[in-house]
Amino acid sequence: MIPLSRRRFIAGAAGLLVPAGAMGAALVATPRQAEGPFYPDPLPSERDHDLVQVGAAAARALGEVTHLTGRVLDLNGRPLAQAVVEIWQVDANGIYLHPAEGARAARRDRGFQGYGHTRTDARGEYAFRTLRPVAYPGRAPHIHCRVWHRRQPLLTTQLYVAGEALNARDWLLNHIADEAQRRAVIVPFIAAGDTAPGEWQARFDIVLGLTPRDPA
Secondary structure, three states, X not given: OOOHHHHHHHHHHHHHOOOOOHHHOOOOOOOOOOOOOOOOOOOOOOOOXXXXXXXXXXXXXXXXXXXXXXXXXXXXXXXXXXOEEEEEOOOOOOOOOOHHHHHHXXXXXXXXXXXXXXXXXXXXXXXXXXXXXXXXXXXXXXXXXXXXXXXXXXXXXXXXXXXXXXXXXXXXXXXXXXXXXXXXXXXXXXXXXXXXXXXXXXXXXXXXXXXXXXXX
């Protein structure tokens, strides 16, 4: 259960950001991207929507807190309820929750969950509290995302931070040939202002390549 104060923040943040399909714009399918080699292994014992606070620990994760919200939709704008949305990313030190990090793992921030999942509501909405992603060698800042429904994986993708200089050199982002699809995964991160000083809000609507007649 999301605390009341956080629910109010999420509701306010959602109202400030323009969702996919607003003002009659045609929806663009979110492009598929590689899962990558760093899907958390093993998964953390805590796997909720709040990646910044692990259990009852007093310490909060290092880094810039971001309230990530969005909807899961089909190409006609129909929301997908009860979809499972997963995210995973590096911590503020640029380190994944994965044994392949080797000796770097000793520097991992234990206050950051590194992975989270949640379910969409009746309007297809989801919400996470996580970190503004940081770069690591060879990649622009990004967050991995995967959507499931009825235990079937529907889409794996990555979202990127609008305005990041490294976007222009990120090979995976620029491998998306369709310009509209490439723009669809580049997300504005907006200062939360008085509602949450020093924090960010971002909205990433995930549009599945499905129509109402397609099975989910």
